[in-house]
Amino acid sequence: MAKRVTGPEIEKLIQLLAKVPGLGPRSARRAALHLIKKKDQLLGPLSHAMGDAYDKVKICSRCGNVDTVDPCTVCTDERRDQSVIIVVEDVSDLWALERSGAMNATYHVLGGVLSPLDGVGPDDLNIRGLIARVSEGGVREVIIAVNATVEGQTTAHYITDQLDGLEVKITRLAHGVPVGGELDYLDEGTLAAALRARTTI
Amino acid sequence: MAKRVTGPEIEKLIQLLAKVPGLGPRSARRAALHLIKKKDQLLGPLSHAMGDAYDKVKICSRCGNVDTVDPCTVCTDERRDQSVIIVVEDVSDLWALERSGAMNATYHVLGGVLSPLDGVGPDDLNIRGLIARVSEGGVREVIIAVNATVEGQTTAHYITDQLDGLEVKITRLAHGVPVGGELDYLDEGTLAAALRARTTI
Numbered sequence: 505m506a507k508r509v510t511g512p513e514i515e516k517l518i519q520l521l522a523k524v525p526g527l528g529p530r531s532a533r534r535a536a537l538h539l540i541k542k543k544d545q546l547l548g549p550l551s552h553a554m555g556d557a558y559d560k561v562k563i564c565s566r567c568g569n570v571d572t573v574d575p576c577t578v579c580t581d582e583r584r585d586q587s588v589i590i591v592v593e594d595v596s597d598l599w600a601l602e603r604s605g606a607m608n609a610t611y612h613v614l615g616g617v618l619s620p621l622d623g624v625g626p627d628d629l630n631i632r633g634l635i636a637r638v639s640e641g642g643v644r645e646v647i648i649a650v651n652a653t654v655e656g657q658t659t660a661h662y663i664t665d666q667l668d669g670l671e672v673k674i675t676r677l678a679h680g681v682p683v684g685g686e687l688d689y690l691d692e693g694t695l696a697a698a699l700r701a702r703t704t705i
Numbered sequence: 706m707a708k709r710v711t712g713p714e715i716e717k718l719i720q721l722l723a724k725v726p727g728l729g730p731r732s733a734r735r736a737a738l739h740l741i742k743k744k745d746q747l748l749g750p751l752s753h754a755m756g757d758a759y760d761k762v763k764i765c766s767r768c769g770n771v772d773t774v775d776p777c778t779v780c781t782d783e784r785r786d787q788s789v790i791i792v793v794e795d796v797s798d799l800w801a802l803e804r805s806g807a808m809n810a811t812y813h814v815l816g817g818v819l820s821p822l823d824g825v826g827p828d829d830l831n832i833r834g835l836i837a838r839v840s841e842g843g844v845r846e847v848i849i850a851v852n853a854t855v856e857g858q859t860t861a862h863y864i865t866d867q868l869d870g871l872e873v874k875i876t877r878l879a880h881g882v883p884v885g886g887e888l889d890y891l892d893e894g895t896l897a898a899a900l901r902a903r904t905t906i
Contacts, residue, residue: 507806510778511773517758523743524728524747527727531727550721551755554718554748554751557714557740570741571711572715577712595738596734599711
């Protein structure tokens, strides 16, 4: 804006909102106006929720999950099978897998993948913590659920090597056709993998 | 999420973020994780900015703009031509027109448009305030810049009627081809209007 049309506090709010992923400069303005219109229903509560999260957020020292307690809700959940660890790149992957409701296991968040080009080596990831958890014993299976990218697969191989010698079953996610997906839109690699891993009906 | 995977404070933050326009349940989770990762650069400052906005935001009693002072920054700007009032539906329209930098005028925010179906009558809009401002004198031109919808045009007619008898020039935004727009994608009404209002080169 060339000339000021509103107070500096509101400009500041718009500037910060524009840094939230999913919002840009334009939608940040729209969001700010909406928040201001819903002052008591949204702006106030959101401000408090952010302050609360800021004060209380912790990274689980065991698995790397984001929570307000350490160890986190997942690590201390006794109804979960603590002998299975699902290894993910990021907390968002943990939450996504958990939404599937398919497993009742625990997790281990690496915090990224190996990427020599970006200068990310094994020590930058939470791999040592994983080895330690498995070495302690009581772990039956490690499911490596990293993204199906080149870096993800490199990381999977590295972790498999590191776990070599420890008595644990190492598995990875199946490749195949996404449920509800149309074959025509899928890449050749996925189709080839789905054919190779075909199952009898 | 079927089972809890994180603290209630973080769940609450995600729930509230999902109500921000531009964010949905999925992007709210992504936004929350990003905010938490950028705790000191983004989450803290944003929480403060929201609290600040909550405490200080005011609606300008003169024009209806959102600001932290009343009368607002626009109404008290002496470098602006106070004899021209641009009438808009919403604060977002005020900000949008201001970004164009085309006028150095003041504004009047109606807070909506007449819509009998939604039960919005003249008394629900800030029309009386506009009449009062014009009646006070010193206003040379009222530019009616409501949206080019049926309700917008109805509102424009109503305001024109109400201002009848007061010594003020009433204008509206030009219809035509958007700058950079392709004719093929435009509706017939816009093309017809652009042809009728053609100008010599």
